[in-house]
Amino acid sequence: MKQLVLLGLVFAVIGLAPFVISSEFTLNLVIMVLYAALLGQAWNILGGYGGQFSFGHAAYFGTGAYTVAVLQVQLGINPWLGLVAGGVMAMLVAAFIGFATFRYGLRGSYFALVTLAFAEVLRILSNSVPFTGAGVGILIPLDQSAANFQFASKQGFFWVIWVMTLAAFATVWWIGKSRFGAQLMAVRDNEDAARALGVEAFKVKMGAIMLSGLFSGLAGVFYAQYFLYLDPYIAYGPAISIESLLVPIVGGLGTLFGPLLGAIGLHLISEATRELIGDLPGISLVIYGIVLVIMVLFMPRGLAGLVRRLWPKPAPAKAQATEGGHA
Amino acid sequence: MPDLAIIIPSVLNGLTTGALYALVALGLTLIYGVLHIINFAHGALLMVGLYAVYFLNATLGIDPYVALLIVPPLMFALGYALQRGIIGKASHGRDENILLVTLGLSIVIENLSLFVFKSDTRAIDTPYSFEVVEILGAFLPLPKVIAFAGALITATLLWLLMARTDLGKAIRALAKERKGAKLVGINTEHVFAMSFGLGIGCLGVAACLLLPSYYVNPQVGHGFVLIAFTIVVLGGMGSFVGALIGGLIIGVVEALGGLFLGESLGQIGIFLIFILVLIFRPTGLLGHKV
Numbered sequence: 001m002k003q004l005v006l007l008g009l010v011f012a013v014i015g016l017a018p019f020v021i022s023s024e025f026t027l028n029l030v031i032m033v034l035y036a037a038l039l040g041q042a043w044n045i046l047g048g049y050g051g052q053f054s055f056g057h058a059a060y061f062g063t064g065a066y067t068v069a070v071l072q073v074q075l076g077i078n079p080w081l082g083l084v085a086g087g088v089m090a091m092l093v094a095a096f097i098g099f100a101t102f103r104y105g106l107r108g109s110y111f112a113l114v115t116l117a118f119a120e121v122l123r124i125l126s127n128s129v130p131f132t133g134a135g136v137g138i139l140i141p142l143d144q145s146a147a148n149f150q151f152a153s154k155q156g157f158f159w160v161i162w163v164m165t166l167a168a169f170a171t172v173w174w175i176g177k178s179r180f181g182a183q184l185m186a187v188r189d190n191e192d193a194a195r196a197l198g199v200e201a202f203k204v205k206m207g208a209i210m211l212s213g214l215f216s217g218l219a220g221v222f223y224a225q226y227f228l229y230l231d232p233y234i235a236y237g238p239a240i241s242i243e244s245l246l247v248p249i250v251g252g253l254g255t256l257f258g259p260l261l262g263a264i265g266l267h268l269i270s271e272a273t274r275e276l277i278g279d280l281p282g283i284s285l286v287i288y289g290i291v292l293v294i295m296v297l298f299m300p301r302g303l304a305g306l307v308r309r310l311w312p313k314p315a316p317a318k319a320q321a322t323e324g325g326h327a
Numbered sequence: 328m329p330d331l332a333i334i335i336p337s338v339l340n341g342l343t344t345g346a347l348y349a350l351v352a353l354g355l356t357l358i359y360g361v362l363h364i365i366n367f368a369h370g371a372l373l374m375v376g377l378y379a380v381y382f383l384n385a386t387l388g389i390d391p392y393v394a395l396l397i398v399p400p401l402m403f404a405l406g407y408a409l410q411r412g413i414i415g416k417a418s419h420g421r422d423e424n425i426l427l428v429t430l431g432l433s434i435v436i437e438n439l440s441l442f443v444f445k446s447d448t449r450a451i452d453t454p455y456s457f458e459v460v461e462i463l464g465a466f467l468p469l470p471k472v473i474a475f476a477g478a479l480i481t482a483t484l485l486w487l488l489m490a491r492t493d494l495g496k497a498i499r500a501l502a503k504e505r506k507g508a509k510l511v512g513i514n515t516e517h518v519f520a521m522s523f524g525l526g527i528g529c530l531g532v533a534a535c536l537l538l539p540s541y542y543v544n545p546q547v548g549h550g551f552v553l554i555a556f557t558i559v560v561l562g563g564m565g566s567f568v569g570a571l572i573g574g575l576i577i578g579v580v581e582a583l584g585g586l587f588l589g590e591s592l593g594q595i596g597i598f599l600i601f602i603l604v605l606i607f608r609p610t611g612l613l614g615h616k617v
Contacts, residue, residue: 124595289438
């Protein structure tokens with residue numbers, strides 16, 4: 001309950017942003033942080049709470065993005081409907097990948113490799129078929145109106161991403177409290193033991209990958225409407241998959257607020273490097289890579305772990321045992 | 328149905344490419360077999376090797392085949408240092424952490440070279456780059472035939488090393504039983520780093536054999552890394568013979584896929600094999616157990 005209150009407070013404070021920030025540049029930064037937190041929270045559901053490390057979350061992101069773009073450009077379907085369709089399509093792709101891999105008990109490194117390969121297959125396909133615009137990409141024509149999911153000011157986009165991200169965080173809060181979440185974390189900590197206790201590991205993992213895919217797909221829909229341009233490399237390339245996993249790892253795996261901390265931390269780092277070194281090709285990714293290595297080497301519990309170490313909770317030994325799921 | 332006059336050269340070409348893939352995969356399978364880690368930085372390190380060969384040629388005029396005496400030892404040292412200094416310290420008891428660290432390393436290496444070398448594609452010019460050899464009525468580029476032979480020789484040497492030397496014995500012991508190996512006095516950290524170094528050294532050999540018929544740019548590793556994973560999985564993780572056979576199969580599949588479906592779509596064949604093998608036979612053709 002305390003977490004829910006904290007969550008409400010945090011999002012209420014973030015919700016003040018459009019009222020107190022007048023600069024479009026700064027508001028854009030807040031939007032991008034929320035968007036990164038959404039991507040990261042989506043990954044966190046499967047990777048942090050479920051322990052299944054996906055290296056191919058671009059598969060869901062790209063599917064959401066392409067769905068809304070293709071429906072709009074090729075069939076003239078309203079992007080708000082496209083939003084729903086994009087989320088559902090991403091969830092279906094996730095269900096397919098989950099079914100193919102979990103059915104045969106793929107775990108660990110094998111799961112990471114298969115998800116990477118699926119994202120690559122989708123990238124090559126979207127590069128080859130005509131209706132996605134192939135290698136040239138797809139451009140959503142500019143037609144600014146709220147009914148068209150294209151806002152003249154950044155504020156409209158802010159509220160969209162705020163609602164999406166809040167939904168993802170609320171879902172993860174629920175996961176932390178629910179029976180489903182407890183089973184998911186049991187599977188993460190020891191799948192064989194969980195199964196011995198009667199947890200249906202396959203079903204639980206399917207639930208996690210579909211939720212994860214749904215929110216990644218929504219992030220993709222948002223990206224498409226915000227930037228109005230997609231190509232196979234943006235949608236299905238490795239950059240999105242890497243960002244998705246980097247955010248919760250930096251912030252704190254399997255914690256509610258980890259992805260938000262990670263998103264803020266990474267954006268601070270990349271803004272700082274831009275200030276210090278300038279906008280040079282590849283340099284921000286170099287920094288991301290270094291951050292990833294350092295985090296794994298020295299802070300495997302992320303920023304949330306650091307916060308925890310600075311302000312340790314006077315918790316009884318019992319609470320320590322279930323600590324994995326709480327921020 | 329295209330006739331044999333087209334198919335045979337295509338298959339032979341695929342075999343020569345496949346041998347090079349196999350060489351890249353040999354390093355990967357060695358590292359997996361011993362350390363049980365998947366080295367995501369493999370493609371990026373191959374790229375480093377290719378740049379080394381390129382600059383030795385472009386600035387000092389050293390022939391890529393002479394560079395075989397220089398680049399593989401350097402790559403070996405780099406691999407040894409990486410394992411000992413970074414990768415080995417990262418696991419904290421979870422294999423996923425090693426995946427993440429090697430992923431991080433590959434991002435750093437790739438983008439650093441993008442930063443330093445720009446995205447230009449570079450190739451070297453040797454007097455024999457365009458020589459061809461006639462085999463079974465097909466004309467194959469000389470460098471590819473040499474690479475084919477080189478890959479087979481390297482695989483044999485590697486096998487001899489594993490089977491006949493003390494180091495090979497220590498590596499095999501460590502692969503089978505970590506604690507036991509430690510108990511009989513094997514310096515595990517050193518042997519782990521030696522294995523990683525050997526795997527990266529293989530990349531050095533691959534780079535020297537590859538460059539005369541290929542090119543280098545910061546993204547060049549990408550194309551190889553998933554292919555190498557596919558081969559390793561197809562052949563059975565940790566199996567040398569499997570990697571060799573897997574490499575040849577993938578080379579031929581790619582060549583025929585390209586012939587029938589076109590360059591871009593032809594690659595899908597490789598990924599489909601990868602996904603199917605991982606799902607239905609994750610132990611691979613010659614592997615024992617996952």
